[in-house]
Amino acid sequence: MLNYFSSDFKLGILGGGQLGKMMLYETRKLDIQTHVIDPNPEAPCRISCNYFEQGDLMDYETVLNFGRKVDVLTFEIEGVNVDALRKLKEEGIKTYPSAETLEKIQNKGVQKKFYLDHQIPTAGFEIFGSKEELIKAIEEGKRTFPFVWKSTTGGYDGKGVAVIKAKSDLEEIQDAECIAEEMIPFKNELAVIVARNPSGEVKTYPVVEMEFHPTANQVEYVICPARIDSEVAEKARNLAKKVSEAFKHVGLLAVEMFQTKEDDILVNEVAPRPHNSGHYSIEASYTNQFEQHIRAILDLPLGKTESKLGGIMVNLVGDENHEGEVVYENIEKIMSMKGVTPHIYGKKITRPFRKMGHVTIVNREISEARKIAEEVKNSIKVISKK
Template sequence: MKNYFSSDFKLGILGGGQLGKMLLYETRKYDIATSVVDPNPEAPAKLAANQFQIGDLQDYETVLQFGRKVDVLTFEIESVNLEALQQLEKEGKKVYPSAETLLKIQDKGIQKQFYAEHQLPTANFRLFTSKAELTEAIIRKEVDFPFVWKACKGGYDGKGVSVIKKQEDLIPLPETACMREDLIPFKNELAVIVARNVSGEIKTYPVVEMEFHPTANQVEYVLSPARISAEVEQKARKVAMRVSEAFQHVGLLAVELFQTENDEILINEVAPRPHNSGHFSIEASYTNQFEQHLRAILDLPLGETQQKLAAVMVNLVGDADHTGNVHYQNIEEIMQMPGVTPHIYGKRETRPFRKMGHVSIVHQDINEARKIAEQVKKKIKVISKK
């Protein structure tokens, strides 16, 4: 096994946002040297990286030259230059997850077709090259309302997804390749983090339950373990494992799922990296998701995925009416509550619904943790300084 610890080995990370910052907690713990590139000169990961450079993640030359200087390359955001990753792999560079995995996931249309080809359960869909093509299909009565519209590229944190109830709802949407998807009546939105290392060892974390903000379409609460039956838990983990086997990914794969009214499990979408739905693991699990991603891409033995305690995560997002230098109002008050740990991502400027941090609440009882989470949500406000 290669000596990664206190050595000349260098891990490269494309993206220096909050996920990169939290991954660096673990590289620091193991004394693994890192190099990070991000377009933001004040990226959250800047301070913890051994080397930091400013660069455009979509620029071929930037990604290529950066990748050539490191031993293993990973990413914390999917919107990176795919052609550069493919070239690095041709040159023998280790890129995890692979360019092939990213190719299948980066475009949501290709991702959906992948599920259909592999007979993985997902909502019915149809792809369109443009909004105009979708509009024509509606006029020809080939598409019924309501349905879910998704942009094939560029969607994140609730952006790029809309419920379309009538033709006028299409007007504000961008002119882009998109898909129409069945609107699924579901009981729960669930997620499973699957870890797979280079040697093919696979482990899943417990199923989590996600509660979404009604207007921003962002996750507000993540509950782990999910309040579901053992049978549904088993079914969800099994589907997540099937997705992992189909992709043959290396690293973490966050599999977002719908639990339908009759307890079917359908795949919504996946992310090939540490994910918002796995943040509970920092306080609640034997191995947190960031350490697990590191173990997986370096082909180290995977850590234990069991939980020590139940946990609820609350997203800290910018208040709808505030833009400017951030102020975390009442943070001292939530820190007095039992089992409460705030995580501040290091973004100096807040804007409406921007992810600024999260708060973990751990407790022996998931329902008690959820009650405390509600108090946290009401108490803390992410506003701008006057």
């Protein structure tokens, strides 16, 4: 067992955004030294780490040189240079999650094939090398509408995904390698976070549920525990665990899933890091996801994943009509509500739909938390200075 605490041990983090920032609360709590690199010199992680460096995460030499200065390397964003991770591993620097896992996840086509190879249920799909190939398949009648189009790489926060119901919907999509996926008429969108350490200890968090806005196709609330049958929840947790073990994943793996009308669970996609669907855990869980990620990659015992209370998370995104220096209107109003904790990521400029923070609502009763969450959502606005 290495001595991580108040020692010379150094943890490197690729990426310095809000996920890294919340990870740093935990490294500070345990007094673990950190090095962070991000292309943005004003990244949220700039303070709170022991050493900050500006640099391009996709550049081989940059990542290699950064990684050589640390003992264990992790990331808070998938868009990093995998070859550099592989080289660092050869040089004896532990990189968790591994280059092998990341590589499979970075490309959605490879990820989907991995599920097939490992008997992991997922929506049916076809891979096309380009937009042209996809159009050809449609014209030849081999591909019928509707389907979900996904770019195999670079998709993030709704980008690189589109529902295609007719040929005209294809006009908007980019020319890239892509998959066409069967549309699943799902009852619920669920997620489970799995933690796994190098010794093979595995723990799953309770199932969370994404509640969508009744008309706009947008997640409004992430709710833990999901309001589903315990058998379905059990099935989802077991499936998530199976996915983590198939990847021999080390660190956190957020597994997004569909609950079909027949209560089957299909894996949608995964993220190999702390995830938006786990933010509730900071206030609601015995061990929050960021501490758990640190425990996992350092091969420490995993913490308990049970919840102290019910938790609901609401994202704070920039109002669509505002751009400029940010103001959190009515933040003092939501701070007077029971069990409400705002998290402000530290971005000075708001833009339409930019992720600026999130709010957690905890309560012994999830139905009560849900009511308060709605009040929060109706009160706070992320706008710009007049």
